[in-house]
Each structure stands twice: as C-alpha cells, then as structure tokens.
Amino acid sequence: MRAKVNKSYIELVVGDITDLKVDAIVNAANSRLKLGGGVAGAIRRKGGRIIQDECDNIGYCPVGEARITTGGDLKAKYVIHAVGPVYGEGEEEDKLRTATLNSLKLAEQYKITSLAFPAISTGIFGFPKDRCADIMLSATSSYLNGDTKLRRVIFCLHDSVTFDIFNKRYTFL
Numbered sequence: 001m002r003a004k005v006n007k008s009y010i011e012l013v014v015g016d017i018t019d020l021k022v023d024a025i026v027n028a029a030n031s032r033l034k035l036g037g038g039v040a041g042a043i044r045r046k047g048g049r050i051i052q053d054e055c056d057n058i059g060y061c062p063v064g065e066a067r068i069t070t071g072g073d074l075k076a077k078y079v080i081h082a083v084g085p086v087y088g089e090g091e092e093e094d095k096l097r098t099a100t101l102n103s104l105k106l107a108e109q110y111k112i113t114s115l116a117f118p119a120i121s122t123g124i125f126g127f128p129k130d131r132c133a134d135i136m137l138s139a140t141s142s143y144l145n146g147d148t149k150l151r152r153v154i155f156c157l158h159d160s161v162t163f164d165i166f167n168k169r170y171t172f173l
Helices: 038-047 048-060 094-110 128-142 160-170
Strands: 002-005 007-014 022-029 066-070 078-083 114-119 150-156
Touching: 002 094, 002 128, 007 114, 007 128, 007 160, 022 038, 038 048, 048 066, 078 094, 078 114, 094 114, 094 128, 128 150, 128 160, 150 160
Parallel strands: 007 150, 022 078, 022 114, 114 150
Antiparallel strands: 002 007, 066 078
C-alpha cells in the first residue's frame, strides 16, 4: 500500500525492517538503548556490535525522544532509536506521538529522505496495535504535510495481522 502525502509517500509493507534499502530505520528502543529482543535484537544481529557500542556511548534516551547511530552493517546508513511508552505507564498516546515526531525531526536534521518505522511499543511494551497505527500514521501524515525533505516513510510491519490493522487505519490518509 502506498499513499501520497504532499510531496512524500507513506507505504505499508510486511517484512524485516533490517532488510530495507532506506536511508534510516527506526528501532523501537528502550531508554537504556540496549539492543535486546524484537526489532532491536534483529538490528544488533544484522548491523553488528558497532550499533550497540554507539548506543552505549549515548547511554540514555527518555521516553518520547529519539537518538541516532550509524547503521553498522545494515543496508540503512542510520538507525534512529525511538523510545516509545510501556502500556499502562500513563500518557502513552502523547509519548508515542512525540517519539514518532522526534524520529521524523531527527531524520530531517540528518538529511534523510527515506525512513522506515516498525510499530513502536507494540511488542514487549504491550501498546495496542490499533491505537499505535492511529497515532503513528496520523503524526507522520501531519508531519509530511509540512515543509520536509523526507520523501518516503515506510511502516515495515512484522506480520500480516499488524499489517491488516495498519491497513484498515491507513484509508484516512
């Protein structure tokens, strides 16, 4: 699925985010920036130790914020580490929206034109996928309607169930 938003495109795909040929991928990170399981684990395995070393040098990232490292051995030049909320911690929707927007702004600072997001916070953090889709898609669409150099934003979803959830909410774009 692909939709034009201003001068950019939003795409939905099912797959492995670490295999995408984009300028940057987004890691659904924890505040300590430890690349453990899920998307972060796949990034560590395919991108190499250098990404974790760079995260260790950064040290910490608050919920709702984002930090950037190189992509190591990944096809992507950069990894943006966005810290989403744990479901039940309070103000989760605002925190997820902020993490999404901060990732987009960081991409802009680094002159990134193509970026891929996972469904942030929907794994071990337990955030409902339908609410995640609503928040991330609307925040991204709003951002792309502004003055941006981003031309392609992909939502790379791990499985067909998550894809279907995002796809149903995608029609409002």
